[in-house]
Amino acid sequence: MRGAIWFVVxxxxxxxxxxxxxxxxxxxxxxxxxxxxxxLGVGARIFRDELATGKAEKELELREWIEARxxxxxxxxxxxRGPKQIGADGAGQQRLGLNGPTEDPRQNMEGSxx
Numbered sequence: 071m072r073g074a075i076w077f078v079v080x081x082x083x084x085x086x087x088x089x090x091x092x093x094x095x096x097x098x099x100x101x102x103x104x105x106x107x108x109x110l111g112v113g114a115r116i117f118r119d120e121l122a123t124g125k126a127e128k129e130l131e132l133r134e135w136i137e138a139r140x141x142x143x144x145x146x147x148x149x150x151r152g153p154k155q156i157g158a159d160g161a162g163q164q165r166l167g168l169n170g171p172t173e174d175p176r177q178n179m180e181g182s183x184x
Contacts, residue, residue, distance in 0.1 A: 096102045 097106070
């Protein structure tokens with residue numbers, strides 16, 4: 071019984087090694103290298119298209135936010151002006167983040183030493 075188990079284990083290892091060897095040999099042939107180069111080109115093209123799409127979406131979102139902010143300022147809305155600067159230089163400033171204005175992270179330094 072032990073001999074049969076070791077025979078099956080050996081046969082399985084042999085098949086596994088043969089398959090891996092064939093794949094490695096095929097990868098370094100002219101056709102295999104050409105396939106890898108084509109796959110790299112396709113991947114780069116997909117990445118470029120995704121990047122362009124994301125850039126266009128973010129630009130549109132930013133333009134809409136700026137337009138809404140400009141209209142609010144033109145109409146004289148007090149909330150559009152943001153907080154007034156009182157006290158130390160930079161207190162209450164807002165920064166433009168990915169989703170609109172955010173608090174200045176330099177102002178939130180509780181418990182940290184500069």
